[in-house]
Amino acid sequence: MITNPNHTTPAPATVPGSPRVALEAWVARVASLTCPDAVVRCDGSPDETARLTQQLVDEGKLIALDPERRPNSYLARSAPDDVARVEGRTFTCSRTPEDAGPTNLWRDPDAMRAELDDLFAGSMRGRTMYVVPFSMGPVGGPISQLGVEVTDSAYVVLSMGKTTRLGPEVLRAIGAGVPWVATVHSVGMPLRDAAGTERSDVAWPCAETRYIVQFPETREVWSYGSGYGGNALLAKKCFALRIASVMGRDEGWLAEHMLLIRLTSPEGRAFHVAAAFPSACGKTNLAMLQPALPGWSVETIGDDIAWLRPGSDGRLHAINPEAGLFGVAPGTGADTNPVAVETIAADTIFTNVALTDDGDVWWEGLTPEPPAHLVDWTGADWTPASGTPAAHPNARFTVALDRCPSLAADVDASVPIDAVVFGGRRSTNVPLVAQAPTWAEGVFMGATVSSERTAAAEGTVGELRRDPFAMLPFCGYDMAEHWSHWLDIGEQLGAGAPAVFQVNWFRKDQDGSFLWPGFRENARVLEWIARRVEGAVPAVESPVGLLPDVADLDVRGLAISDAQLDALFAVDPDSWLEECRRTEEFLDEFGGRSPAVFTAVLDERRAALHAAA
Ligand code: GTP
Ligand code: SPV
Numbered sequence: 001m002i003t004n005p006n007h008t009t010p011a012p013a014t015v016p017g018s019p020r021v022a023l024e025a026w027v028a029r030v031a032s033l034t035c036p037d038a039v040v041r042c043d044g045s046p047d048e049t050a051r052l053t054q055q056l057v058d059e060g061k062l063i064a065l066d067p068e069r070r071p072n073s074y075l076a077r078s079a080p081d082d083v084a085r086v087e088g089r090t091f092t093c094s095r096t097p098e099d100a101g102p103t104n105l106w107r108d109p110d111a112m113r114a115e116l117d118d119l120f121a122g123s124m125r126g127r128t129m130y131v132v133p134f135s136m137g138p139v140g141g142p143i144s145q146l147g148v149e150v151t152d153s154a155y156v157v158l159s160m161g162k163t164t165r166l167g168p169e170v171l172r173a174i175g176a177g178v179p180w181v182a183t184v185h186s187v188g189m190p191l192r193d194a195a196g197t198e199r200s201d202v203a204w205p206c207a208e209t210r211y212i213v214q215f216p217e218t219r220e221v222w223s224y225g226s227g228y229g230g231n232a233l234l235a236k237k238c239f240a241l242r243i244a245s246v247m248g249r250d251e252g253w254l255a256e257h258m259l260l261i262r263l264t265s266p267e268g269r270a271f272h273v274a275a276a277f278p279s280a281c282g283k284t285n286l287a288m289l290q291p292a293l294p295g296w297s298v299e300t301i302g303d304d305i306a307w308l309r310p311g312s313d314g315r316l317h318a319i320n321p322e323a324g325l326f327g328v329a330p331g332t333g334a335d336t337n338p339v340a341v342e343t344i345a346a347d348t349i350f351t352n353v354a355l356t357d358d359g360d361v362w363w364e365g366l367t368p369e370p371p372a373h374l375v376d377w378t379g380a381d382w383t384p385a386s387g388t389p390a391a392h393p394n395a396r397f398t399v400a401l402d403r404c405p406s407l408a409a410d411v412d413a414s415v416p417i418d419a420v421v422f423g424g425r426r427s428t429n430v431p432l433v434a435q436a437p438t439w440a441e442g443v444f445m446g447a448t449v450s451s452e453r454t455a456a457a458e459g460t461v462g463e464l465r466r467d468p469f470a471m472l473p474f475c476g477y478d479m480a481e482h483w484s485h486w487l488d489i490g491e492q493l494g495a496g497a498p499a500v501f502q503v504n505w506f507r508k509d510q511d512g513s514f515l516w517p518g519f520r521e522n523a524r525v526l527e528w529i530a531r532r533v534e535g536a537v538p539a540v541e542s543p544v545g546l547l548p549d550v551a552d553l554d555v556r557g558l559a560i561s562d563a564q565l566d567a568l569f570a571v572d573p574d575s576w577l578e579e580c581r582r583t584e585e586f587l588d589e590f591g592g593r594s595p596a597v598f599t600a601v602l603d604e605r606r607a608a609l610h611a612a613a
């Protein structure tokens, strides 16, 4: 075993000295633990970006795409087993297991630090350690936070440059004493061992053992062994959700897995919507929606994460803490999401998509017909007869948000939320849209979301699982406490609280076809939501929430039959009673910490379902 006198670095807050000295001391201690050959400080400048990009191309870690077809864009191919988040290797190391709750993997923080010491000791030998100070939200903004990621991956530095705010102003803010979250990432593949034996690098370095570790109390993240986005871009899920959700609990705000949009009606009224859908369930698509309804428009604010804070005006204000997109490529095409297609026309890093013979990219759904020949995401020759997907189902694009043509001009400002929407992938039961009659029922809706698994994390695709608030993999503390926190925030907001809705674009008919066309047609559902917010349309009571009067849902021009519409809103008492039974089982997992009001909501639901049966 390697014994290192520099025990895993303490939380930066405990390092004495001025803020800049404390940062330097922390960096020095990470370096003395991980033993990189060089330490490079990054600020995201165009020169630095160009230099790192060229270096990655020279090392064979990025493939430059044809500059005519896809200017300033690159393809990365990951190791075949490093393609998604690893929930089974993601640990919450709060002092007590109770604080992590039953949905997180808990490890004792001291025991974990000892394990990390061994893993990170010398883990950067032969590599460069990059120090990346970043801001989530505009530097100095009222809802913003700072962080520093130390990483031995230049791919991570480039990706962070697109998805967060890097720059000298971050260091200035740190110097001025603004607190920051410390995050450390290593691909876990040193190029030299302690004895000096060298090994050659590979196109996508990673390790067999992976650890994605959150220390909520000391606001730290340590990630080892993976280069994949959610595991390695530590500003994103690790900080902006897992750590930030704990900060939000402690400080009275919310960090959520939500897109943010501004919807404007033909009369010019703006509605701000925050919507939580599980991974790969349509956030990026809804965030870039081009409404099929004349006169309506959508501006993109965020596609994955929202930080929400009650304002002095009694409303819930939100920002997108990110500055870029790390979006799902498959299924993104000119017919489903033309705004995304335009966004990624240049200046984009693609990971695990297929390469065309003329130096461009392709994935399932980009065009109706695949090219006759491709190099697939594994680097192998591919033809339509291959029988395998050319792009990995969780292939992604990384691009700065300022390339998005529908981006809101005032994206740096916070917006007051009018509607909160929860959704999931459900082929049965859950109606196209329903409104929660009260805030408590809305929180219950969010808490009881279940969804069919997607390729965004390891596991069996299609399997139904609970994903409360779409935060199952991302809540840094006990999920039941998260629900109580939402109830408290609602109480604080009172009449200023947003309306709450549930949507489901994925309900299927008996033949397994989607009942709802989805994508830009989802604007029809947003219209109903907006009309409900302004009190312009009535709703029909049902055991599972307030449903549209079908006459109020604009389906003009849609090839949808009355029978299909009925099926989209059908509430089958028997299957819903079974759903209630499973919900009760799920809530019981929280051992009495699930909010008491949920029992009342569930009882009411059951009574209404029995009455309807
Ligand atoms: P993460 O980035 O993993 O958090 O995912 P996301 O929620 O942003 O998912 P995204 O919008 O990228 O969608 C993922 C998949 O869902 C894509 O393959 C889309 O084509 C598909 N999808 C999105 N919206 C719809 C819809 O309205 N209907 C149907 N049927 N599929 C959709
Ligand atoms: C998700 O899985 O929800 C994503 C991609 O948005 S990742 O950043 O990898 O978590």
Ligand code: MN
Pocket (backbone or CB within 6 Å): 257, 278, 279, 280, 304
């Ligand atoms: Mn996500």
